Amino acid sequence: MSEALVAAEAAVTGVEPVPAASGARQFWRRLRTQRAALVAAAVVALLLLVAVAAPLLTALEGQDPNSYHPALIDSARGGVPIGPFGGVSADHWLGVEPQTGRDLFARLVHGARVSLGVALAATVVQVAIGVTVGVASALGSRWVDQLLSRVTDIIVAMPLMIMALALLAIVPSSFPRPVLVALVIGLIAWGNIARIVRAQTLTLKGLDHVAAARLSGWGPVRVARRELLPGLAAPVITYAALLVPMNITVEAALSFLGVGVKPPTPSWGQMLTAADVWYQAAPQYLLLPAGALFVTVLALTVLGDGVRTALDPRAASRLRVGTGRGRGKKGQASATAPVPPAVTPTGADKSAPTEQHPTGGTAS
Template identity: 85%
Template sequence: MDSARGGVPVGSFGGAGADHWLGVEPQTGRDLFARLVYGARVSLGVALAATVVQLVLGVVVGVAAGLGNRWVDLVLTRIADIFVAMPLMIVALALLAIVPAGFPRPVLVALVVGLVSGWGTLAKMVRAQTLTLKQLDYVAAARLSGWGTVRIARRELLPGLAAPVITFAAILVPTNITVEAALSFLGVGVKPPTPSWGQMLTSADVWYQAAPQYLLLPAGALFLTVLALTVLGDGVRTALDPRASSRLRVGTGRRREAS
């Protein structure tokens, strides 16, 4: 470390070499590659856990609203509307700021993000799909056979809901990664010494001129991960949407005929 410059790593690219592939942190000297990899585990883990919470809430509330009576549908739909309109960052900042420090921070962030955002939109989508599916003949036949509501939902409706729910989940994961990074950047997400990409961006705020790699590495990792998951989500949507798949096949056939 160069003590004359406030602890900036000595050498090119932040002291990168055989011992430290991506260099080290200013002042602390911690290996950036190790923190980047461990931060990926934390950020992805929080995003996936939040997505699971959102999927469970959205599917349960949406199916219950679609199969329930008029009052159940009205109450659950209005609750979903409230959470759709709720400002995520403001509510998350308030909730994370008042929770005691002893609670595991990654678990807390995942719960807050999962409970506050995402599931309301999914619930409204699942409700609309449920209202369409329950009018089909095989669902009516199951109802006439004496099946209960829970059995109809589990055996007849959930398989039909799998494609849109999986597609929505593929969109939620990169969104949740961005939210976790934003909360950590604002100082209410994952706390040190546990690293996350958002927290690393916060620490790099005062070093971006003297040690730019300290800022560029977590920002680049965050950008590439969100981009890759977004492209994956679009591919999943295309694969699970029969209309999109048929259009793709027709377009490919026409190009082959033209060539």
């Protein structure tokens, strides 16, 4: 409603209009009602802080992720770290690796940087390609739509892990491996988001303001940028939030299989590979990267589900109903609840009751 219409309505009714909450305000308000999502958001923020500040944290510990410490390894026992709990000490907060003596804390936080960076970069590539293909398919001509739809079907039908294994195996090792892994994941896993964007764009294309923009002579790029992208933000953000944990898992699996991030660059999947033969002698060597992966994927998944609920008004209304917001306490009737009328039995005299004498007779 325009400002002139709002002012005219206020002059007629005498009631000042209440400004509607912005989309961002509504999003944060709905997200704050979900405690699990807030806890997950705090965990994700902490993980991102650790990943960004990894060089500072390792400098504070005084260690480097790729420095060897052979003096901390018991060669007589097959390379097991010297000391309790895998060599935990004031200099090595989480112990050291078997055989190499590299600091586990330094490799864990630098591995977080690599794993999260690869997952986020792959998500950006997937969103960029998926949104472009989806919008172009919905706004293009019939043959463009059919061509892009068939390409999208092929991408969706591709087995992600098999294609990634094949592509990563044939690329020369001189190519930066984290960048390559992010590109491979992004280039072969954008099909689902393209389908979502195409369906949403077809819905938005029929709205009056989009039709008016097209009739006024705007080109497809301007229509998409000015009229469609704001309406596509919610589904794109929702799906992107769910893509990040999936990409972290894929990167860890590829590194575990030996075709992802290569040594000496630390990665959680690579740490799992190296710990495969040491989990009995030094269990923390396996539990640390596995626990980090579990917590990260769980937090990102819960946060993504919370973002989906906060961006979907129907899901948010169901959440309010399910939590009982706006209702009184259990077992207490509302003070303003209407009193049900008395029901008169069928056939009874509906006239005013006759005054009775205390002895049972009718008063004269």
